[in-house]
Amino acid sequence: MKVLIMGGAGMIGQKLLNLILKNKKLKNEEITEITLFDIIESPYPLNSSIPIKTKSGDISDPKTSIDLISSKPDIIFHLAAIVSGQAEQEFDLGWNINAKGSWSLFEAIRHKGDNYCPRVVFTSSIAVFGAPFPEKIPDDFFTTPLTSYGAQKAISELLLADYSRKGMVDGISIRLPTICVRPGKPNLAASGFFSGIIREPLNGKEAILPVSDEVRHWHATPRSAAGFLIHAAEIDTSTLNNRITLNMPGLSVTVKEQIEALGRVAGNDVVKLIKYKPDPMIQKIVAGWARNFETKRAIQLGFKAENNFDEIIKVYIEDDLNHKT
């Protein structure tokens, strides 16, 4: 069983790598080789018992995908993408990487020959949805993205579904919730504070809360995200009836509930490190985001996320606090 992780240098790619190395198997088969691909060189543990190769390149060049599948990986995790903010500013780059890059991968697989039909797990995003929403988004809600990133993800989903329906690929697309608590340094993403108000105080640092604590959002841990990817790789896709795109489960909580959980887990002195400093621009962006999902199908199919925010904080503490990431 050969595994290819595209976007292997990213945070979720690394979490996935670690989970695969821990499990050693996929679909009950021994993993014999892991290839990590990204635009940069992907880090990996030097003491791995499974051989790990790294490749770097640009997936907007069709030759890159042709090269990546030359060794016929059995399972391909496609996490490679330009992030939302950059795709919005650099229109061509976003479309080239996030849409044409996916398309090139599916085309390379289709043209490989020898009945090569690997499982492709594509990580999509709740950015395929655009406000206004119902309070709780059902599984059959339409995609009206309000960012180019969301449009590129929605288009990649449709491509993968059609190539899969035709038997050219064995695809599944999973739409991840916002990942929380995101380890590492604060970044400039508008969503950054959802993780920041937990991570920074736990590290003894101040964190800025730019929105009202009544804001509700949709979360899952990096550990759950890696679990979704593994489960998507192992699922029997013939049961999906050509509806291969799934909203992943998550936890819908308000910022107030996040902060209360932080108090329970780490005490009130830690909570005091959160400083409320309203930012109208971030407030406006966040107001356009989905707050809650039904995810009936994914739950039925056995995808699992956290049940309360205390658990989300504990996962961060176990997996990332005081770890180098």
Added chain:
Amino acid sequence: MKVLIMGGAGMIGQKLLNLILKNKKLKNEEITEITLFDIIESPYPLNSSIPIKTKSGDISDPKTSIDLISSKPDIIFHLAAIVSGQAEQEFDLGWNINAKGSWSLFEAIRHKGDNYCPRVVFTSSIAVFGAPFPEKIPDDFFTTPLTSYGAQKAISELLLADYSRKGMVDGISIRLPTICVRPGKPNLAASGFFSGIIREPLNGKEAILPVSDEVRHWHATPRSAAGFLIHAAEIDTSTLNNRITLNMPGLSVTVKEQIEALGRVAGNDVVKLIKYKPDPMIQKIVAGWARNFETKRAIQLGFKAENNFDEIIKVYIEDDLNHKT
């Protein structure tokens, strides 16, 4: 006001041309030039008071779109497509024409310069939906196409929406019902009988009904389709709040109701020309098709279709019976 009709040789392209020639104006402005584009030479009336040009070519070649917009048409009706059955059989051709062709058009417009931002009316299809459906499909129902044609239409919708959101194009996508009564000769489309059982008897010929008369389907006349296109060209797209894709109104009737209407309009001797001859393959295909839609938004926005099937038959008699098409 310059108008470009892509797919101008097709049945709806011709109906649209005739309606434009009759109206002489769009958005209250005189039409000064009409260009008809198709893969073949488009027919047009020689006695037109408005200058008509024709062009033919292949929209999968990006140069074609660059040439088509060189004269900066103010309104572009994009109806050009490979039909459903052919797109399913010829995978590359379908994707090249129906998806990459649309994309090339939007790219050509984006790169034209001089703040060129024409209205683009894109004709999409209810083929973006795939069974199972609710009995009546709401406006916010998701797109899970079960044909490559449907996937290509859904992707073109998403592209047009993102280019429009970015102010590069002024787009609107309309999803047409099955067009009934389709004039002309019987064709091999699985949906052909919906028109055939009306058109052939009215022309004194036998027609085959391959499905049960309990089958329900979603119809609008060619006249309504042309009307939708004109209305979409004239609508204020700023009121659409970036949700530029609309399910068009139509009439949901059973085959039995179609036949009863034919009896009322043309008498029982005409009805006797319909012969029931079950075809399991067509029955299976038709079972996967949408039966009814809510179309609340389109109705609110002033799109209008027929209210009963008698009217649909009368439109055929007025517009097409005994006319060369």
